[in-house]
Amino acid sequence: MARLTRSMYHKDLQPAYGLGRAVTWIGRRNWGLRMMHRFMMLPLVGNNIDGVDCTEIYIPSVATAGHKIRARVYKPAGAKGPLPAMLYAHGGGYQVGVPEQANPFFEDVIKRRDVAIIAPAYRLSLQGHPYPDGLNDCYDTLLYMKKNAADLGIRNDKFIIAGHSGGGGMAAAVTLKTIDTQAADIAFQMPIYPMLDHRKNTKSAREMVGTAVWDCRSNALAWENYLGHLKGNIPDHASPALRQDLSGMPPTISWVGDMEPFKDETITYMTALEHAGVPTKFKLHQGGFHGFETVLPKAGVSIEANEFQVSAFAEFYDKYL
Numbered sequence: 001m002a003r004l005t006r007s008m009y010h011k012d013l014q015p016a017y018g019l020g021r022a023v024t025w026i027g028r029r030n031w032g033l034r035m036m037h038r039f040m041m042l043p044l045v046g047n048n049i050d051g052v053d054c055t056e057i058y059i060p061s062v063a064t065a066g067h068k069i070r071a072r073v074y075k076p077a078g079a080k081g082p083l084p085a086m087l088y089a090h091g092g093g094y095q096v097g098v099p100e101q102a103n104p105f106f107e108d109v110i111k112r113r114d115v116a117i118i119a120p121a122y123r124l125s126l127q128g129h130p131y132p133d134g135l136n137d138c139y140d141t142l143l144y145m146k147k148n149a150a151d152l153g154i155r156n157d158k159f160i161i162a163g164h165s166g167g168g169g170m171a172a173a174v175t176l177k178t179i180d181t182q183a184a185d186i187a188f189q190m191p192i193y194p195m196l197d198h199r200k201n202t203k204s205a206r207e208m209v210g211t212a213v214w215d216c217r218s219n220a221l222a223w224e225n226y227l228g229h230l231k232g233n234i235p236d237h238a239s240p241a242l243r244q245d246l247s248g249m250p251p252t253i254s255w256v257g258d259m260e261p262f263k264d265e266t267i268t269y270m271t272a273l274e275h276a277g278v279p280t281k282f283k284l285h286q287g288g289f290h291g292f293e294t295v296l297p298k299a300g301v302s303i304e305a306n307e308f309q310v311s312a313f314a315e316f317y318d319k320y321l
Contacts, residue, residue, distance in 0.1 A: 004210050009259060010287030012299035013212075020212020020289055027093075027218035030225070033126055037096035044100040045121075049107045053077050059120070059144045063136035070121040071141055072099045073152065074106045076114050084187070084321045085154035087142050087174065088119040091165030091291070093195060093214075093222035094134055095126040102164065104297065108306060112314045116154045118145055122170070125225040131238045138174050139183075146184050158187035158321055160313075161250075165214075165262075165291060166222065168194025168254070172240040172269075179248060180237075187320040188251040192309060193262050193290065194269070197241035198223045198234055202264030211259050214290035219261045241265055246272050251279040251320055253312040255305060257288020281312045 006017040026032035048054040053075040061067035075083065086109070090097045099119035106117050122137035123129035142159065149156035161178075163171035168191035175189045200206065200220060208216050227238055236242035252273050256266040263284070270282045285292075285305055293302040 004208070004259070008287065009212070009289060010285070010292075010301045012301045013287060013289065013292050013296055016292070016295050017212060020295060021210065023213045024210065024215050024218060027214060028221060030126060030221070033093075033096050037092075037124075037126070041092075041096060041098050041101055044103075045098055047100045047103060049074065049103050049110075051077055052107060052110055053079070059141055061137065062140045062143060064133070069137045069141060072117075072119045072121075074110060074117040074119070075153065076110050079114050079116075079153075081153075082149065082155045083114055083116040083153060084158065084160065084317065085116045085118060085145055085149075085152070086160040086162055087138065087145065087171075088117050089122065089138050089163035089167035089170035089174070090119065091163065091167045092124070093166040093218070094131070094170070094226040095124055095166070095222055097124070097166070102167075104294070105164070105309075108310045109313055112310050113317045115160070115317070116152065118152070125222075130226050130229050135170065135173050135177070135237060138170055139177050142174060142178060142184055157185045159184055160187055160190065160317075162190035162192070163194070164192045166195045168192045169196050169240060172196060173237050175250065176240055176243055177237050186250040188253065188316045189249075190253045190309070190313065191269075192254055193256040193260065193266060194240075194254065195219070195222070195262060196239065196269055197265040198227055198239040199241070200261075202268065204263040205261045205265065208259070208261040208263075211261070212289035213292075213295065214260060214262075216261050241269060246276040246278065249273055249276065249278045251316055253281045253309065253316060255283040255285060255308055257285045257290065257292060259288055260290035262290065281315070283308050
């Protein structure tokens, strides 16, 4: 592929080209990721959303004795009765991040439909917790939601599983594990521009060198941090693209930009779901780099992307809940 240049991005996103390339450079280095987590993400911890009921709980881990999972709970202010509930996994390549970084998404979703969102601060690979610790924390959160639904004020069935980027891959992995264990009913899932395939053998995963925010080199580092300790076969709960049979999967919403490494694996995943008879809703955004809607949220194409995901959420909420 020819060298990526500013002119290849959507015109609305070109002003963020320099910033995006800087983020990419930082994301290729563990020390840079740690600095990003410390100075950009940890300061968000405890941030609330105006007009939304925001609380914090600590969930006992089933997988790890003595460990408790910090989780944020978001509800529409004054909402009554058991609400449909979403488990949300934040992004960060399984390496960094906090639930509060997704507050704008939570606010948009809650404005559109009455839903409770439980977002765990799952354990991260750069804090010495590679696979399966983060997945176990998210799955244990779902088990807690089902078991303690009455106390949380949520329904104990038909959960929504969602996440962006690494959190999108985590959402797909939680969905697979939940289907395999038959631990809960899933109404639909929303793995948005998800990190699905450790093999990195698609064209976009190989050739997106230097694209803004996340490129093939930062992707390779993230997978090494998450799975590098494993020897032998990689389980599909770690790399969801490995799952061959997608029959029985819940309805799925996703979107991705065409200027990022996850483009091809997202398209392949959504196409496979469709071929398996799973209802899907998908959009490819031309000229979009990874996470562009969070970098320039007021750009026209970002408003379009946010509207797509929230409208799709409302459509599936009405149809499957």
